[in-house]
Structure formats: C-alpha cells, structure tokens
Amino acid sequence: MRETTTVRAKVQLRPVRPAGWWFDALLLTGFAALTLALAEGRLHDLDLAVSDWAYAHDPAPLYWTARIFNLLGQGGWLLMPVSGALALAVAWRRHSVRPPMLVAGAFVLNYLTIGPLKLWTDRAAPSATVKDPFLPPNEAVEIFNQLPAGAYSMSYPSGHVANAIVWYGVIAVLLIALTAGRLSPVAYRLVRFAPPAILLVTTTYLNFHWLTDGLAALMLGLVLDRLLRRVPWDDLPLPGALRDWNRPFISAP
Template identity: 90%
Template sequence: MVVVRETTTVRSGARLRPVRPAGWWFDAFLLAGFAALTLALAEGLLHDLDLAVSEWAFAHDPAPLYWTARVFNLLGQGGWLLMPVSGALALAVGWRRHSVRPLLLVAGAFVLTYLTIGPLKTWTDRAAPSATVKEPFLPPGEAVEIFNRLPAGAYSMSYPSGHVANAIVWYGVIAVLLTALTAGRLPPVAYRLIRFAPPAILLVTTTFLNFHWLTDGLAALLLGVVLDRVLHRVPWDDLPLPGALRDWDRPFISTP
C-alpha cells in the first residue's frame, strides 16, 4: 500500500520502486505462463475446455443473471469509465498536491496498455465465442482457434481479454490515486477491494456472457499482473521534469 509524503524531498536519482513479490523472477514466471498458455492454444490443447465452458454459458443464461452480468461487466469499460475516472482523480490529486506527477501515472498506464494489449490481440487473431451466434457465424471449432487469420474486426481480437487486463492496470492506478487523495487514509480493505475485485468480476462476467473464452481471461490475468508490476516499479515521484514545471513538481506517492 502506498504512503503519501507530506513534504517535498530532494530527489537525487530515480530508482525503481519495490513491488511484492520482489524481484523480476515473478514477472518472468508470469510471462512464461502467458507464453505456455498461448502455445497450448496454438496446438489446440485447451480448445475442448474453452468450448465446454462456452457451451455451458450459452445454455445457462436466464435473463436476470444475464443482465446482472452485463451490469457488472461495465466495470471493465476503459474508454468511458476507467480512463475518465483515473484522469479525474489524477487532476484532483494534482491540484491538491500542486503537482503534475499524478498525470504522469495515468499517461504511463495508457501508453503501457496501448502498446501491449492491442497489438497482442491483433497478432493472435482469435474470434470471440459470440462469433458463433452472430456475424461472421463461425463454427465453434473454428472460432476457438488462435492465430486464425480472420478478417480485421471485433471478432478477431479476443485474446487476451482487454477487459480483464485493463482492469488490473487501471484499478491499480485508481487505488494509488485514491490513497494519495485521502492522504493515506484509505482503509487497507478498501484498497485491496478496489485492486482485486473488479478483475475477478470481469473474468467471470466476460466468460459467462461469451464475450471471451475462458483462456482469454486467464491469459489477461497473467499479462495484466505483469503490466501492473511494471507500472508500479516506475518512480513517478522522481522522474525528471522540465524546469518550467518546477512549481508543480511535488511528490505524491512513496514506496510501499
């Protein structure tokens, strides 16, 4: 959990902030898991699992449960929820702390997710489960394939789940900003709830709604945690800024 600094300090050099578990070995482990999962899908080893879960979800979607899942799935909307909320919190923290540094955190999260999740979706070229019941009406055995060489479009960008991966990153950003905004008084239970509940909810809802295959969400968990750890390693309080921003150069977070 981050602790808010109340005074400006002299920054002699930017050092990576610690994360838990410490060390790069855990990042390598997660990336190896992502690579192994992708390879297994390329070899067709997990297609039966994805198809079985998808078939069950299609057969067990009564209206009340379906619409409840649709509402909770809105937690993963990046364009009109996660990024605007993060931006608003960054502005509030920046105004309170008299610093532009909270905006650097939001910009960093945007760049990091933009350069990783989208290109991976394009490269893996996997259809969503719903492509079997809507345009382009693919057979399930074809839709579940990865590296499918499908035409560009919504049904060829399923892997990994953007909802889940983005939730891990952006709710991590929101938790940091809320901690700074409350001057470190955000209860630990609330911090953990913000960090971990939305990705778990989105893993369940995107799978249940057949927006994604189960393995899309599992891959997104692995990738999202790596991106989150990279983002939290960056010493946002110590990055060099232009002299023109000297009056708006106060720190807003510290190492956990």
C-alpha cells in the same frame, strides 16, 4: 566564491511485492505457455465446454446482472475518465504534474501491448459463433486464425480483464494519494482486486471471451501493473519550468 551545485539523488525503481523480477518472468512464461498450448490446439475443449455451459445457463436475471457488472471493464467511458479525474484532483491537491504522468503511462503501456497482441493472435470471440461471421465453434476457438478484421477477431487476451488490472491499480494509487493515506486496506484491496475477478467471471459467462482469454489477460495484466508500480513517479526528473508543480504524490504524507 565557489558556486555550489545540487546533486540529484539517483532515481531508483520502486519496490513491488513479490520482490524481484522472477515473478514477472513466471507470469510471462505462463502467458507464453498458454499461448503455445492454444496454438497447438490444446485447451480448446475446455474453452468450448465452458462456453457451451454459459449459453445453456443464462436466465434473464443472471444474464443482466452479469451485463451490469461487466460495465466495470469499460475503459473508454469509465476507467480512463475516472482515472483522469482522480489524477487531476490529486494534481491540484498536491500541486504536482506527476499524477497525470501515471495515467499517461498506463494508457501508453496498454496501447503498446494489449492491442497489438489481439491483432497478432487473431482469435474470434465465442459470440462469433452466434453472430456475424457465424463461425463454427471449432474454428472460432482457434488462435492465430485467418479472420477478417473486425470486432470478433480480437479476443485474445481479454482487454476487459487486463485493462481492469492496470486501471484499477492506478485508481487505487490515486485514491490513496487523494485521501492522504486514509483509504482503508479493505477498500484498497476491493478497488484493486474485485473488479478484475468480476470481469474474468462475467466476460466468460457472457461469452464475450473464452476462458483462456481471461486467464492470459490475468497474467499479462499483472506484469503491466508491476511495471507501472516500479516506475519512481515521484522522482522522475522534470523540466525546471515545472519546479513549482514538482511535488511527490505517492510517497507524500
């Protein structure tokens, strides 16, 4: 008898909106243009003016409200643990190893992009003007500086904002899978878009980041989010040993 073989369907990238790579190219061009402008000393006055305004308008109730909302961007003890827990819940519900793959992909993508960019651009945070190393504002705002390694030399781009775009996008996908598609469109949009917007405002207001740090992170984070969304997580080939845990979770009903 002739042995029949199973032909695996070609793995294709998932669609994103707006469709095509032109939007990714536009975002990367904007990120590069903003970085070049800062390297040439442009937009420093804008960053300094926004920072000065924030320092001059920080009553205790508003300040502590911003601090609380800023916790939405804590990756180590909030975003990654929540994403991991949701991925495990979806994996158990769907009987699939694929949800943790999404979380691992987000972690690797962030680790390989945001951190190295911070080290390369070597920009101090606004708070470095009032804390050690007590830099003059016109020096702290510079990019591609020659600062010693430390917490105040990794400001550009904002990790809070970029991480929020990526991780809350992951959380939204996992929530849809966990609720079997019953998550309302309003709740989905709130999960995806509200935290990054809140973090852009709070990190700037609290002088954790310059305004342009957050704007750069918005563009970079959207590119990373679109890359993750393109990956066909449900169709990636897995070893035969995992055939019993090989079910889809994004496209599953």
